[in-house]
Amino acid sequence: MKHAKTAFSVLFLLVLGGFLFVWIQREMEFREELEQRPLPSGLHPIVEEKTDELVRQAEAAGINILITDGFRSVEEQNGLHAQGRGSQGSIVTHARGGESYHNYGLAIDFALRLKNGEVVWDTERDGNGNGKRDWFEVAAIAKELGFTWGGDWRHFKDYPHLQMSFGLSISELQQGYRPEDVMD
Structure with missing residues (x-):
């Protein structure tokens, strides 16, 4: 039972780490895209x-x-x-x-x-x-x-x-x- 909890905890941390990695990567891409946006050229x-x-x-x-x-x-x-x-x-x-x-x-x-x-x-x-x-x-x-x-x-x-x-x-x-x- 103890090994199952440990295995579950490790699996949970791996999934969470993968999710965070993907989220951080997307956030960095989004910020890079924002920074490259040109300024408007007229009134909104x-x-x-x-x-x-x-x-x-x-x-x-x-x-x-x-x-x-x-x-x-x-x-x-x-x-x-x-x-x-x-x-x-x-x-x-x-x-x-x-x-x-x-x-x-x-x-x-x-x-x-x-x-x-x-x-x-x-x-x-x-x-x-x-x-x-x-x-x-x-x-x-x-x-x-x-x-x-x-x-x-x-x-x-x-x-x-x-x-x-x-x-x-x-x-x-x-x-x-x-x-x-x-x-x-």
Whole structure:
């Protein structure tokens, strides 16, 4: 009886070891495949759809907005990051290339467009005259559509910024994960 328990234990450990070996091998292959995924080259389709809806709903509220930025390449992001640091201008981002949701097609920036076509970043403006700041009205619409607003951030308020992370961190995106991985 004692030998049967020992034989069973050895067999169990061998099977478990084989299972773990196969699982680790598949996990390594999966991670390698993730790392080789190219970066997106445009807005994610859901972000694009929700952006169009945001523009429509803001217009229905009497607020004309302009999407000033969407997808950004790593090179474009690095150029913006250099602004105010090594090149002229003021600092507009703390994210280097690959560290922004823009680089993965998951973020947009907006501004208000006046009737004369002028574009402004005036967060106090109440152009539709309803007693509410237009900028915050747009942000509220965006949040209802599933965006996260940079104006809600604690340390760095980025009022023009809206993003959809789909539950993915920048670190996960850098590793190759994409929204489709969490939406399946």
